[in-house]
Amino acid sequence: MDAYFVAILTIAGIYVILALALNLQFGLTGLINFGVVGFFGVGAYASAIATETLHLPFIGGLGVALLAGAVAGALISLLSLRLSGDFLAIVTLGFAETIRLVFNNEDWLTGGPRGFLISTRPVMQGLGRGEAAWAILGVILLAALVAFVILQRLAVTPYGRALRAIREDDLVPATLGKNVFLYRLQSFVIGSMFMAAAGSLYAHYVQTITPENFTTPVAILVWMSVVVGGAGNMVGTLVGALVVVTLYEGSRFLAPWLSFLDPEQVSALRFIIIGSVLILTIRFRPNGLLPEASRVPPAPAVPLTHPKG
Amino acid sequence: MHVTRRLFLTATAATLATPALLRHGLAQSAPIRVGSLTPLSGGGGPYGPEKAKAHKVVVDLVNANGGVLGRQIELIADNSETNPEVAVRAARKMIDADRVCAILGTWASSVTLAIMPLCQEANVVQIFTGSSDYLPNGDKKHLCYNLQPLNSAWAVALADLAVKRGFREVAFAGPKNDFASSMGESFSKSLNKAGGKIIGEPFYYNTNQVSYRAEAERLMAMKAPAVFIAGYVTDFTPIYRELIRGGYTGKIFTLSFAVGPDFKKAVGNAADGILHGSPVPPVGKDTYDAYLRLVGAKPNGQVQYPYGCAAYDEMNLLLLGIEASKSTDGPKIAEAIMKMANGPGESVSTFAEGAKAIAAGKGINYDGASSSVEFLPNGMLKSRDFALYEVQKGEDVPILTTTSVVE
Numbered sequence: 001m002d003a004y005f006v007a008i009l010t011i012a013g014i015y016v017i018l019a020l021a022l023n024l025q026f027g028l029t030g031l032i033n034f035g036v037v038g039f040f041g042v043g044a045y046a047s048a049i050a051t052e053t054l055h056l057p058f059i060g061g062l063g064v065a066l067l068a069g070a071v072a073g074a075l076i077s078l079l080s081l082r083l084s085g086d087f088l089a090i091v092t093l094g095f096a097e098t099i100r101l102v103f104n105n106e107d108w109l110t111g112g113p114r115g116f117l118i119s120t121r122p123v124m125q126g127l128g129r130g131e132a133a134w135a136i137l138g139v140i141l142l143a144a145l146v147a148f149v150i151l152q153r154l155a156v157t158p159y160g161r162a163l164r165a166i167r168e169d170d171l172v173p174a175t176l177g178k179n180v181f182l183y184r185l186q187s188f189v190i191g192s193m194f195m196a197a198a199g200s201l202y203a204h205y206v207q208t209i210t211p212e213n214f215t216t217p218v219a220i221l222v223w224m225s226v227v228v229g230g231a232g233n234m235v236g237t238l239v240g241a242l243v244v245v246t247l248y249e250g251s252r253f254l255a256p257w258l259s260f261l262d263p264e265q266v267s268a269l270r271f272i273i274i275g276s277v278l279i280l281t282i283r284f285r286p287n288g289l290l291p292e293a294s295r296v297p298p299a300p301a302v303p304l305t306h307p308k309g
Numbered sequence: 310m311h312v313t314r315r316l317f318l319t320a321t322a323a324t325l326a327t328p329a330l331l332r333h334g335l336a337q338s339a340p341i342r343v344g345s346l347t348p349l350s351g352g353g354g355p356y357g358p359e360k361a362k363a364h365k366v367v368v369d370l371v372n373a374n375g376g377v378l379g380r381q382i383e384l385i386a387d388n389s390e391t392n393p394e395v396a397v398r399a400a401r402k403m404i405d406a407d408r409v410c411a412i413l414g415t416w417a418s419s420v421t422l423a424i425m426p427l428c429q430e431a432n433v434v435q436i437f438t439g440s441s442d443y444l445p446n447g448d449k450k451h452l453c454y455n456l457q458p459l460n461s462a463w464a465v466a467l468a469d470l471a472v473k474r475g476f477r478e479v480a481f482a483g484p485k486n487d488f489a490s491s492m493g494e495s496f497s498k499s500l501n502k503a504g505g506k507i508i509g510e511p512f513y514y515n516t517n518q519v520s521y522r523a524e525a526e527r528l529m530a531m532k533a534p535a536v537f538i539a540g541y542v543t544d545f546t547p548i549y550r551e552l553i554r555g556g557y558t559g560k561i562f563t564l565s566f567a568v569g570p571d572f573k574k575a576v577g578n579a580a581d582g583i584l585h586g587s588p589v590p591p592v593g594k595d596t597y598d599a600y601l602r603l604v605g606a607k608p609n610g611q612v613q614y615p616y617g618c619a620a621y622d623e624m625n626l627l628l629l630g631i632e633a634s635k636s637t638d639g640p641k642i643a644e645a646i647m648k649m650a651n652g653p654g655e656s657v658s659t660f661a662e663g664a665k666a667i668a669a670g671k672g673i674n675y676d677g678a679s680s681s682v683e684f685l686p687n688g689m690l691k692s693r694d695f696a697l698y699e700v701q702k703g704e705d706v707p708i709l710t711t712t713s714v715v716e
Contacts (some may be wrong), residue, residue, distance in 0.1 A: 004405035213394040267388035
């Protein structure tokens with residue numbers, strides 16, 4: 001059982017990083033990125049190619065993944081110059097699908113549908129099965145912590161306020177002399193880099209990646225995490241990701257109590273439960289479990305002297 | 310009560326040790342856990358439920374008669390969603406939380422390959438149905454058994470048929486996945502051996518498209534007298550439509566699961582003339598009929614539950630392996646399975662028969678519902694019945710049934 005918790009916590013750590021990155025893009029800046037899984041995949045494959053084909057160490061793979069994520073993020077941003085609303089949503093969705101087809105068809109580079117076998121691990125060689133699992137969990141939790149600290153810092157600084165202002169109404173910060181496009185570009189690129197880093201960690205954890213690992217359902221789980229947790233709130237997103245992974249994995253343990261149902265029905269019931277939780281959250285906590293703290297501007301000071309008249 | 314340090318330490322040690330002591334005591338009577346990881350949704354959705362059901366009926370039957378090694382079998386069933394990422398998480402739970410000794414029933418080769426490293430690491434037996442020629446490569450510990458012939462075996466039969474019908478030049482097309490790409494390679498090799506050749510390069514297309522017109526146009530531009538399309542029903546149907554609309558007059562070869570009832574309903578009489586083939590259960594054989602009756606179906610001389618019968622064999626083989634090796638240790642079970650599948654010994658077709666022979670100290674040779682179940686040294690199936698059909702007036706007319714044997 002311990003080993004199972006270690007495995008699930010590891011997966012949860014990866015989802016936390018993805019959700020935090022999406023929270024920077026969507027929660028703070030209001031950029032709708034439906035292509036989360038595309039950047040995740042770019043990072044995974046970039047890291048795999050760097051370590052297996054080019055024989056770099058794991059840290060080199062992670063570096064290449066960050067770079068690839070940044071380049072992909074920048075290209076997508078420049079493609080949809082205004083980076084706003086529906087355009088970006090469609091472009092990112094298209095990007096995720098295109099990149100999956102590239103993984104699937106460029107066999108010489110990615111191994112195609114057969115998948116990519118990765119032997120480089122993010123921990124030292126020679127550990128036993130149990131120790132290696134714990135060590136990888138440590139690496140991934142550390143990465144999640146780093147992501148949380150950086151993104152939380154970004155969120156509470158004046159920089160984060162500028163991003164929020166752009167989300168609410170880009171005309172206001174533009175009037176104040178902020179370069180709205182540059183802010184959006186930075187936010188999108190930083191988010192994409194974290195997603196790619198998550199991809200790298202994931203690839204070296206599971207050790208076999210196929211194009212089918214990077215399909216839209218993964219992006220939906222990440223979106224669910226942000227929406228359930230509370231868009232705009234980093235702590236909320238962190239909680240959201242943990243809740244979603246717990247529900248998704250925890251519902252597997254219902255099976256013994258549902259032996260009167262077919263395995264097929266049990267499996268369908270799990271998705272019904274997960275969907276219902278999402279609907280209930282949106283119904284009763286429309287801003288998520290931990291909504292973004294809204295700043296109420298202080299009441300204007302009472303005038304010292306009453307105007308005459 | 311005053312809690313001294315000594316009392317605290319003793320109590321803590323006792324509490325922590327309890328699970329270990331209980332585990333030791335219970336191990337002899339605790340149920341044996343077996344994982345059933347079938348594609349209940351996604352691409353394998355049409356076949357997963359029959360596999361899951363076959364696993365369950367065998368386990369229920371065995372449990373009702375006293376279990377294996379005097380212990381009950383607990384089936385841990387889960388859905389792979391025909392997705393390797395989901396399957397890895399489901400397999401993790403089975404291996405680490407439930408401590409299963411085997412995971413049966415995976416269907417898509419990508420899923421089987423994805424969970425293989427986990428199973429190898431934890432010494433968990435895998436018995437599955439899959440066709441990718443790459444399946445045996447990852448099995449370093451000899452824990453895997455496959456109840457479906459690999460692509461190379463299917464390709465031989467279809468290539469022979471093509472040449473026999475006078476088509477020495479055949480184009481190849483298939484979806485871009487592991488199954489079809491290794492089918493393309495195998496078909497090309499078999500056709501060369503039979504004296505024919507593939508026209509142009511094997512043509513792979515992406516699935517889930519709105520329209521397959523471009524693919525059909527490209528196939529027609531090859532001007533091949535015949536084309537072999539190794540697709541699934543979802544992509545084969547639209548491609549076939551486009552080919553017929555575009556006026557293609559050559560012969561079409563495909564796999565039986567692409568031209569099932571759904572396909573025939575969709576295209577009607579236009580389906581006539583298609584040649585297709587696939588591995589089939591031995592229709593009319595007593596073991597296959599016994600399986601059908603067990604799941605509540607009636608033997609009617611037709612192919613029914615083509616994957617369920619293999620799942621029935623998966624579970625029987627595993628349980629016999631546990632009984633014969635008197636162990637729930639993966640490598641020991643796997644070794645016993647090889648001995649029982651290939652014989653020599655008394656021919657048995659159910660767990661009950663096998664257990665009786667084992668108790669009597671006799672060797673056994675398992676004869677299954679899906680095939681006679683003989684394995685090559687790498688755990689892949691040695692031979693299975695393969696049937697070829699031609700569609701005439703909307704019906705499948707059998708041309709011949711061969712037993713494909715891999716040397």
